[in-house]
Amino acid sequence: MMEGADRVRAWRPRVAGVAEVLHAEWRDHAYPAHTHGTWTLLLVDDGLIGYELDRHDHAAPRSGVTLLPPHVVHDGYPVTAHGFRKRVLYLEEQVFSETLIGAAVDAPLIDDRSLREQVSRLDRALVRGDEREAETRLALVAERLAWHLTGRHRARSLPPAGQVARQAREILDADPVGAAGIAGVADALGVSAAHLVRSFTRSYGIPPHRYLLGRRLDLARRWLLAGDDPAQVAVATGFYDQSHLTRHFKRLLATTPGRYQRGGAAAV
Numbered sequence: 274m275m276e277g278a279d280r281v282r283a284w285r286p287r288v289a290g291v292a293e294v295l296h297a298e299w300r301d302h303a304y305p306a307h308t309h310g311t312w313t314l315l316l317v318d319d320g321l322i323g324y325e326l327d328r329h330d331h332a333a334p335r336s337g338v339t340l341l342p343p344h345v346v347h348d349g350y351p352v353t354a355h356g357f358r359k360r361v362l363y364l365e366e367q368v369f370s371e372t373l374i375g376a377a378v379d380a381p382l383i384d385d386r387s388l389r390e391q392v393s394r395l396d397r398a399l400v401r402g403d404e405r406e407a408e409t410r411l412a413l414v415a416e417r418l419a420w421h422l423t424g425r426h427r428a429r430s431l432p433p434a435g436q437v438a439r440q441a442r443e444i445l446d447a448d449p450v451g452a453a454g455i456a457g458v459a460d461a462l463g464v465s466a467a468h469l470v471r472s473f474t475r476s477y478g479i480p481p482h483r484y485l486l487g488r489r490l491d492l493a494r495r496w497l498l499a500g501d502d503p504a505q506v507a508v509a510t511g512f513y514d515q516s517h518l519t520r521h522f523k524r525l526l527a528t529t530p531g532r533y534q535r536g537g538a539a540a541v
């Protein structure tokens with residue numbers, strides 16, 4: 274259970290489709306009726322939230338996932354004395370078709386443990402600042418949510434997984450630094466981002482964002498051993514800055530780019 278003062282943390286990640294992330298712990302705060310211009314994807318980690326959506330009473334429990342549609346009035350209040358702890362992802366309006374708003378109003382709570390874990394993994398990727406992984410996980414989450422809201426209908430015909438994976442890998446290999454995000458590659462192939470992720474993972478054993486990261490780290494290692502400055506290498510190989518490169522470099526090789534570079538020079 275929660276202890277201490279109320280806490281709120283919010284930020285805007287650099288991930289297309291995610292407008293804001295909010296983590297909040299509130300003991301007795303009740304927020305008034307309001308609307309958002311985004312979809313509200315909610316995980317409750319402790320307590321129980323009561324709310325009214327479109328003049329109907331609902332509850333958001335710890336199990337399942339709650340999805341509130343844009344432009345529909347809702348409020349929120351703690352049902353239990355110790356309050357609640359929640360994680361919220363505000364998704365841009367275009368992530369889902371407006372035709373799904375009615376279904377979300379009628380049934381905002383989705384009782385799907387697998388989906389809850391997928392949303393939690395998406396949130397953790399956003400907390401770490403791993404935009405590529407977050408983009409991948411968002412595609413899978415959005416597809417699963419739409420699957421629920423549309424009555425669980427699936428497309429009848431999809432391009433073969435092996436073909437999609439092979440073509441995607443060719444695009445990523447051709448230009449690891451300038452390659453578009455997962456959504457961009459999927460658009461180039463005429464498939465959904467979720468189908469691309471599943472096809473690539475099934476064919477090669479890792480998702481495309483992790484494959485692309487590996488190619489960029491390969492380039493970084495090559496240029497570091499050639500004597501290039503680590504800060505310049507980071508930007509040149511598609512990382513935001515040197516600290517971004519260092520984080521992934523240490524995860525792969527348990528050392529920093531600078532130490533890796535100095536070790537290579539000593540070997541020569």
